[in-house]
Amino acid sequence: MTADETSESSTWSREQDKAFENALAIHPEGTENRWEKIAVEVTGKTLEDVKSHYDILVEDISGIEAGLVPVPCYVSSPEGSVEHVGEGGASRKDENSQGNSNHKGKASRLDQERRKGIAWTEEEHRLFLLGLEKYGKGDWRSISRNYVVTRTPTQVASHAQKYFIRLSNSMNKDRRRSSIHDITSVGDAENISTTSRGPITGQTNGHFTAGPRAVL
DNA sequence: GTAGCCTAGATATCTCCTAT
């Protein structure tokens, strides 16, 4: 994303961005007069503005999908926690749920294996939001494969879990520490500590659910 | 400086869906 930051006419404030994201979710593809409705929601922006903003977003996604946009690559930390890239999700799960039901144990857990983990970067989180917007809630595999390629589906799901918890909590509590989950739209990166409401909630088609059993 | 609280990532387990 660069275009909208350079040209003044297309400068988007955080609030506008959030309103835009909100509107996108509220008026999914297929909605009649979608862009007009979205433009109404985003104060200070015209129909053309929101359209071009969306185009930029789409271009961004295309670039990411085409591998043109470099993403941080944490292939294997010292402990080898993030190797992913591929069908990650199943990997560990297979080992656990498949045969080793005997050790729910931490024994094999290499005590230290659990620790830390690599913190999500804003970039990853934004990719996550993009993927969430495109594939919707539940399709962690696709999001992992096409957007947050540095994370396994399991990691994405875990991140999503916390994200949505944070989201629902933040509705009621203003008194929260800032966190990466405060970035609720792809253009919200610099606004981490502000009270952001206008989250991408995984509504791809106007419905909240994407997975077979929508909970959360 | 210390204690307590909050956040976030990882992991374990359960449930449901789909393929064979």
Place this chain on the structure above:
DNA sequence: ATAGGAGATATCTAGGCTAC
């Protein structure tokens, strides 16, 4: 009908931040 795969949810643990 069964097995395997995938997502959802609960819980644990570590680190960071805030208040005292």
